[in-house]
Amino acid sequence: MTTQGYAALTLETLPSRLGEVAAARARLGEPAAWRAREVGDGNLNLVFIVEGPEGAVVVKQALPYVRLVGESWPLPLSRSFFEHEALVRQAARDPGAAPEVFHFDREQALIVMEFLDRHVILRRAMIEGRRIAGLGRRLGLFCARTLFRGSDLSMLAADRKADLALFAGNAALCDITENLVFSDPYRDAPMNRHTPGLDALAARLRGDMAMKRVAQHMKWAFATQAETLLHGDLHTGSVMVSDDDIRVIDPEFATYGPMGFDVGMLVANFLMAFCAQPGHASDPGARDAYADWLLEETAAIWSAFVGEFTRLWRTERAGMLYEARLFEAQGCGLGAEQARLERLAAIWRDALGFCGVEMHRRILGLAHNADFETIADEAARAACEARALEIGRVLALSRDAAPDMAAALETAREIA
Numbered sequence: 001m002t003t004q005g006y007a008a009l010t011l012e013t014l015p016s017r018l019g020e021v022a023a024a025r026a027r028l029g030e031p032a033a034w035r036a037r038e039v040g041d042g043n044l045n046l047v048f049i050v051e052g053p054e055g056a057v058v059v060k061q062a063l064p065y066v067r068l069v070g071e072s073w074p075l076p077l078s079r080s081f082f083e084h085e086a087l088v089r090q091a092a093r094d095p096g097a098a099p100e101v102f103h104f105d106r107e108q109a110l111i112v113m114e115f116l117d118r119h120v121i122l123r124r125a126m127i128e129g130r131r132i133a134g135l136g137r138r139l140g141l142f143c144a145r146t147l148f149r150g151s152d153l154s155m156l157a158a159d160r161k162a163d164l165a166l167f168a169g170n171a172a173l174c175d176i177t178e179n180l181v182f183s184d185p186y187r188d189a190p191m192n193r194h195t196p197g198l199d200a201l202a203a204r205l206r207g208d209m210a211m212k213r214v215a216q217h218m219k220w221a222f223a224t225q226a227e228t229l230l231h232g233d234l235h236t237g238s239v240m241v242s243d244d245d246i247r248v249i250d251p252e253f254a255t256y257g258p259m260g261f262d263v264g265m266l267v268a269n270f271l272m273a274f275c276a277q278p279g280h281a282s283d284p285g286a287r288d289a290y291a292d293w294l295l296e297e298t299a300a301i302w303s304a305f306v307g308e309f310t311r312l313w314r315t316e317r318a319g320m321l322y323e324a325r326l327f328e329a330q331g332c333g334l335g336a337e338q339a340r341l342e343r344l345a346a347i348w349r350d351a352l353g354f355c356g357v358e359m360h361r362r363i364l365g366l367a368h369n370a371d372f373e374t375i376a377d378e379a380a381r382a383a384c385e386a387r388a389l390e391i392g393r394v395l396a397l398s399r400d401a402a403p404d405m406a407a408a409l410e411t412a413r414e415i416a
């Protein structure tokens with residue numbers, strides 16, 4: 001990995017180093033008057049909010065290592081390149097979903113982008129019990145548009161293959177997912193941790209051969225089924241919300257993979273927010289209505305996904321797959337509709353598996369969720385996490401039976 005010429009920004013050096021960048025200057029005004037603060041709360045990168053006399057921007061810069069762990073865990077700066085490439089594609093495929101990019105510097109691994117000033121991280125909103133109108137629907141639309149339009153259902157085959165080759169360079173980030181999501185939770189890995197009180201459950205899951213097989217089938221799917229360009233890290237910490245706007249940030253894990261991955265990870269994070277609600281309740285039951293709302297929004301993710309995927313299938317199916325010349329042009333639109341339903345069933349089946357694995361790794365692996373971490377009472381936290389572990393297991397193991405979303409949520413409600 002070459003880091004020649006690269007230097008991490010500091011609060012002190014930022015105005016002089018970005019002062020000459022026309023795109024930043026145009027939005028902020030005179031660099032001498034810029035004020036920067038570092039707000040990165042993620043696991044990997046530096047994020048600065050820079051305010052000037054005329055406006056504000058966000059500057060996100062990769063570090064040559066994993067921020068959460070430190071310099072002992074190197075990670076290529078090129079993830080910033082892939083994040084930028086993914087942001088550009090998402091903006092084209094689902095206009096308005098991603099923050100606008102103003103400037104990208106490959107050597108410095110930095111992106112200057114729109115400051116979402118009215119927005120908060122969705123995970124925080126869910127911890128506070130805040131409802132966001134149209135939340136699940138908007139995220140379902142995002143998934144359908146980006147996943148459909150990044151696939152062979154829509155793209156020219158040669159373009160998609162070139163893009164697949166490009167994103168194959170993001171291997172180091174895939175490696176994190178491959179190990180931390182699909183394998184480490186199911187073994188006694190050095191960086192794992194879990195809440196005291198979960199020892200027995202962790203041991204049981206690590207001895208659960210059926211669950212481990214599903215986890216490895218999902219890893220197989222993630223690593224080999226290059227269906228479309230994924231966001232790759234679509235949890236509730238990668239969504240920012242205001243009262244009237246919903247955005248998706250942080251696609252540095254972008255890679256070609258199975259459509260069910262983004263959908264399943266998102267659903268998992270909604271279900272974990274649901275499981276955490278009793279731990280945030282001031283009085284017993286105080287969050288019940290909010291927990292119900294979370295399940296309604298979880299259902300809305302999938303119904304919006306199905307609706308939009310269907311619309312795109314019928315109106316934008318311009319790629320080499322399921323060609324109209326085989327179906328509609330032969331007077332057999334029904335065949336295309338049946339094929340669509342079969343594809344959706346396969347995506348949902350994958351999503352159930354990815355959902356379960358994501359719920360496990362956030363509780364037993366390295367990277368935990370604030371939904372649970374902010375529950376100060378350890379016994380209460382362990383109780384919430386235990387329910388999430390079980391929901392994840394049941395959903396992952398149910399994927400062959402493929403319960404529909406309503407049945408999956410009924411399972412979640414029963415276990416919780």
Ligand code: ADP
Binds near residue numbers: 047114115116
């Ligand atoms: P990481 O890759 O390290 O997880 P993120 O892109 O998730 O970094 O950003 C970390 C945090 O910085 C987010 O949780 C959010 O609070 C803030 N942030 C990131 N991008 C923006 C933005 N465009 N506008 C406002 N805040 C942002």
Ligand code: MG
Binds near residue numbers: 042043238
């Ligand atoms: Mg992040």
Ligand code: MG
Binds near residue numbers: 041237
């Ligand atoms: Mg976070």
Ligand code: MG
Binds near residue numbers: 042043044233250252
């Ligand atoms: Mg990130």
